[in-house]
Amino acid sequence: MKGRYEDENLKWIALLILLVLLVPFLLQGMTYSYRYYLYVLNIAGIYMILTVGLDLLSGYTGQVSLGHAGFLAIGAYSSAILVDQAGIPFGLSLILASLITGVFGLMIGFPALRISGMYLGLTTMGFGFIVRRIIIALRDWTEGSAGLAVSKPQLFGFTFNNDLHNYYLIYTFVILAVILARRIVKSKLGRAFQAIRDSGHAAQAAGINLSKYKLISFFISAIFAGLAGALFAHTMRFISTDHFDILLSIYFIIMVLVGGTSSIYGAVLGTLFIVSLDYLIVPQFKDWLSTFMSLEAGDIQSLIFGLIMFLFIIFQPTGLYGMWIKMRIYWKLFPFNPKKRFT
Amino acid sequence: MADLVIQNISVYFSGVVALDDVSLTVPSGSIYSLVGANGSGKTTFFNCVNGFVKPRRGNIFFNDSNLLDRSPHEIIHAGISRTFQNLENIPYMTVLENVLLGNHTRISAGGTFQRWVSRKQREKEESDGLKMLSFLGLANYEQKYLTGQPYAIQKLVEIARALVCRPQLIMIDEPAAGMNDQESMEMAKIITEIRDELGITVLLVEHDMNLVMSVSDRICVLDSGRVLAEGTPDEIKTHPEVVKAFIGEGADA
Ligand SMILES: Nc1ncnc2c1ncn2[C@@H]1O[C@H](COP(=O)(O)OP(=O)(O)OP(=O)(O)O)[C@@H](O)[C@H]1O
Ligand SMILES: [Mg+2]
Numbered sequence: 137m138k139g140r141y142e143d144e145n146l147k148w149i150a151l152l153i154l155l156v157l158l159v160p161f162l163l164q165g166m167t168y169s170y171r172y173y174l175y176v177l178n179i180a181g182i183y184m185i186l187t188v189g190l191d192l193l194s195g196y197t198g199q200v201s202l203g204h205a206g207f208l209a210i211g212a213y214s215s216a217i218l219v220d221q222a223g224i225p226f227g228l229s230l231i232l233a234s235l236i237t238g239v240f241g242l243m244i245g246f247p248a249l250r251i252s253g254m255y256l257g258l259t260t261m262g263f264g265f266i267v268r269r270i271i272i273a274l275r276d277w278t279e280g281s282a283g284l285a286v287s288k289p290q291l292f293g294f295t296f297n298n299d300l301h302n303y304y305l306i307y308t309f310v311i312l313a314v315i316l317a318r319r320i321v322k323s324k325l326g327r328a329f330q331a332i333r334d335s336g337h338a339a340q341a342a343g344i345n346l347s348k349y350k351l352i353s354f355f356i357s358a359i360f361a362g363l364a365g366a367l368f369a370h371t372m373r374f375i376s377t378d379h380f381d382i383l384l385s386i387y388f389i390i391m392v393l394v395g396g397t398s399s400i401y402g403a404v405l406g407t408l409f410i411v412s413l414d415y416l417i418v419p420q421f422k423d424w425l426s427t428f429m430s431l432e433a434g435d436i437q438s439l440i441f442g443l444i445m446f447l448f449i450i451f452q453p454t455g456l457y458g459m460w461i462k463m464r465i466y467w468k469l470f471p472f473n474p475k476k477r478f479t
Numbered sequence: 480m481a482d483l484v485i486q487n488i489s490v491y492f493s494g495v496v497a498l499d500d501v502s503l504t505v506p507s508g509s510i511y512s513l514v515g516a517n518g519s520g521k522t523t524f525f526n527c528v529n530g531f532v533k534p535r536r537g538n539i540f541f542n543d544s545n546l547l548d549r550s551p552h553e554i555i556h557a558g559i560s561r562t563f564q565n566l567e568n569i570p571y572m573t574v575l576e577n578v579l580l581g582n583h584t585r586i587s588a589g590g591t592f593q594r595w596v597s598r599k600q601r602e603k604e605e606s607d608g609l610k611m612l613s614f615l616g617l618a619n620y621e622q623k624y625l626t627g628q629p630y631a632i633q634k635l636v637e638i639a640r641a642l643v644c645r646p647q648l649i650m651i652d653e654p655a656a657g658m659n660d661q662e663s664m665e666m667a668k669i670i671t672e673i674r675d676e677l678g679i680t681v682l683l684v685e686h687d688m689n690l691v692m693s694v695s696d697r698i699c700v701l702d703s704g705r706v707l708a709e710g711t712p713d714e715i716k717t718h719p720e721v722v723k724a725f726i727g728e729g730a731d732a
Pocket of ligand 1: 492495496497515516517518519520521522523524564
């Protein structure tokens with residue numbers, strides 16, 4: 137009986153909170169480019185909120201989305217406009233922007249009731265294009281392709297002035313998002329999502345209305361993306377359509393895949409991995425690589441990410457999270473015949 | 480009262496006659512078996528009751544409501560659940576989670592939220608599933624992931640999933656397929672217990688004739704979508720059409 141709730145045991149959250157609290161100080165002690173690292177961590181945190189939601193939709197429910205950069209954009213622009221042009225407080229606009237994005241998620245969910253797989257991928261990708269077009273067209277609010285400057289986050293009279301403040305703001309939401317998502321997947325909702333992915337027949341026989349739960353999945357996933365977008369707008373303080381490129385949607389999928397789908401933690405790990413690679417590792421090799429391959433910077437990034445995704449799908453389909461689980465089993469059993477379980 | 484009454488249903492698949500004017504009544508509280516050669520329409524019959532296939536003609540009544548008016552996901556609300564011939568399980572959920580999936584309609588959405596904060600609520604939600612697992616002798620499996628479990632275990636998990644919502648009638652499609660004699664005998668015992676201890680009517684499709692003969696109250700023999708014979712096991716054994724068909728089959732083989 138005892139171990140049954142282990143997975144939902146939230147003791148590890150305390151550890152995580154401690155880690156999140158300490159990281160800035162560790163970084164400060166370790167490196168001079170501390171500010172840049174914090175900035176990169178902030179981007180990773182924002183993307184984590186989104187990819188956790190993407191895992192619910194694409195990992196758990198099996199509905200491919202190549203349009204999540206579009207949801208991120210809707211969240212970002214909604215919140216920027218609500219706060220700076222409609223005068224709504226930041227705290228309220230976080231909720232409103234998430235809900236607005238959720239409604240768009242529902243709208244994209246409707247075609248998903250009829251199509252799946254590659255066609256759904258293409259449809260959601262088209263959605264991403266349309267969002268960018270519409271943002272440019274709504275010049276009066278969005279400043280079109282010039283981009284939009286956004287105010288700092290303000291909560292309960294406190295203004296988040298720098299990257300350290302933003303860091304704590306963002307990671308508070310990361311932790312909430314992870315807890316919420318884990319709770320969702322371990323509940324009636326999560327079981328319905330997985331049943332839709334693996335066996336529509338079993339789901340229906342169990343009384344699950346496939347359409348209803350697909351829509352709920354799109355709605356929830358878009359809410360996560362909208363929240364991420366709102367945080368993005370106010371902590372980065374400048375948004376333009378370039379921030380929500382179609383390629384970003386594909387990177388989100390890579391993050392979930394590399395981390396390990398259908399685990400939530402995998403999305404977090406994969407996002408941290410890919411963002412670190414993108415902002416910290418790849419730049420180091422850019423010059424070196426471009427000398428003998430004559431590639432543009434953007435091409436190198438795509439090349440490396442494509443390669444990583446390929447390698448993971450072939451050699452480590454359970455992703456980084458799968459590796460971690462195996463390692464844990466390995467160390468638990470360590471001196472006693474670990475090889476047997478290490479497969 | 481809670482008899483399942485099928486009246487004159489016919490199903491055609493692009494020229495193939497899957498069910499041809501089938502009428503039968505599954506009495507409440509009985510174990511009723513459908514038998515017949517491969518492709519004789521047994522699974523299609525389940526699919527009709529379950530709403531996956533809409534018959535061209537006919538009616539299906541249960542508790543005085545016409546099941547044909549319902550979508551597949553509404554059938555469980557009428558008190559009917561089922562298992563599948565080919566395993567339809569969720570491989571990356573635990574055995575317990577697979578069983579709880581079957582209780583979807585009885586777990587309130589509000590309870591879901593409560594469950595996030597209250598362990599008591601969580602235990603209440605899980606207790607139905609655990610009871611069903613121990614009823615089927617699977618108590619040790621609750622925490623295991625379904626993927627990689629032996630076929631016989633997966634079959635039982637499906638049955639547990641269909642039973643956990645306490646339906647009035649369960650349709651079981653080939654529970655003993657691929658099982659050895661001893662496993663089949665255990666399955667026969669379980670089927671009897673489902674009716675005797677849980678009070679659930681059983682509609683069974685099974686190729687293992689020993690099992691069918693030993694558990695059934697009534698048997699219906701389908702042949703190319705038509706009802707060839709219907710009656711108690713003894714009547715079926717001596718039914719001239721059935722005997723003819725069996726001998727005919729034997730001569731072919
Ligand atoms: N979805 C479908 N589309 C087309 N034909 C179908 C479909 N489902 C069943 N059939 C056909 O209907 C006939 C009856 O099939 P059914 O699956 O009901 O047989 P069965 O009695 O369950 O056979 P088995 O013992 O092999 O499970 C077969 O000829 C089958 O090929
Ligand atoms: Mg069949």
